[in-house]
Amino acid sequence: MTPASVTAFCPGHISGYFKRVDGRDPATTGSLGAGIVISEGVMATVTPAERSSVVVRVRSREGAPAEVSRSSPPLASALENLGVSVAVETSCRLPISAGFGLSAAALLATLTATNRLLDLGLSADEIAEVAHETEVIFRTGLGDVAACQGGGRVVRTGPGIHGSIRRSFDLDAPVCAVSFGPIHTPDVLGSPAQMAQVSAAFPERQPETFTDFFACCREFSAKSGLETPAVQRVLAECDRHRIPAAMTMLGEGIFAYGDRACDVLRPFGEVYKMGMADAGVRIVEAVA
Structure with a gap:
């Protein structure tokens, strides 16, 4: 039926x-x-x-x-x-x-x-x-x-x-995120100049652990030209608290990992907690 x-x-x-x-x-x-x-x-x-x-x-x-x-x-x-x-x-x-x-x-x-x-x-x-x-x-x-x-x-x-x-199933703590707004994906994906900078920022290695994954993400966002001042402020605060964090691609926001991540992100806006x-x-x- x-x-x-x-x-x-x-x-x-x-x-x-x-x-x-x-x-x-x-x-x-x-x-x-x-x-x-x-x-x-x-x-x-x-x-x-x-x-x-x-x-x-x-x-x-x-x-x-x-x-x-x-x-x-x-x-x-x-x-x-x-x-x-x-x-x-x-x-x-x-x-x-x-x-x-x-x-x-x-x-x-x-x-x-x-x-x-x-x-x-x-x-x-x-x-x-x-x-x-x-x-x-x-x-x-x-x-x-x-x-x-x-x-x-x-x-x-x-x-x-x-x-x-x-696929690695090695994240058992919360993933938390804050968003400051959208990045218009078609504008970025449709821009040859932006895509050239993004391609040049692509990591040469493949991360084996979640720690190295976040390190690769940070290297990429810093070189890609996509980070905004708001994103940089939150990343700096996460670094101060030794919280693994990176920029969401493509969006003006941050995702961070760990039991303390939500508390660190909370002063910057609404926190979305997930797994x-x-x-x-x-x-x-x-x-x-």
Whole structure:
């Protein structure tokens, strides 16, 4: 029996450093880099509809959802690519366009739920291919879809969803973050000069431990030209307290690790506390 609605969840992804790789088409274009797949992400509920529609909500600290948009060009494009129509409602707690990989999470959650609702018979790889190509076309991300297919601290050494990914599950303390606002991802990814500086800042080594991961991220952000004065002030405070921390890519914010991280970040704004995700996108509920 066809469900009346299906809900799927996809974790977000905080990227610490990256390097664009231009392929022959969107499927082979992507990035190398490293980051953390986080326990916070996007919940997407889809229901049958004659015409596709999208409602985007962000939950407050108290959990109350507030509608922030009634459109999402990437989601609309992905659904059109599949030749289907559904009504979509997405919900998240983290700020949008702030370096938490929520565009990729929204695509993966929505397409996974739609696949189940309409019994499309798509594999997880086929869903990820559509999501990744949509991200590349809209310049909303390059490597988040690949990372969000699973959990852990990830190091991506190949572009696209079939590129080589090493996942380490070595973060058992909280990951905390503050955000000062978005960095318009399409502007950065679409700027040849900015991308050249970002590529030159890419670390030559692959981090084996979370300590070295944060060191690589710090080296990258310092050389990339993406750090802002606000970001630099928070990083300096984290250094003073010996808290591993780095800039969120791409967003004007900081993520830090450890039991004391939230306390150190609290004077700088609202703190988002989360953990490392142990799995990727998944169906949460199918209502008959």
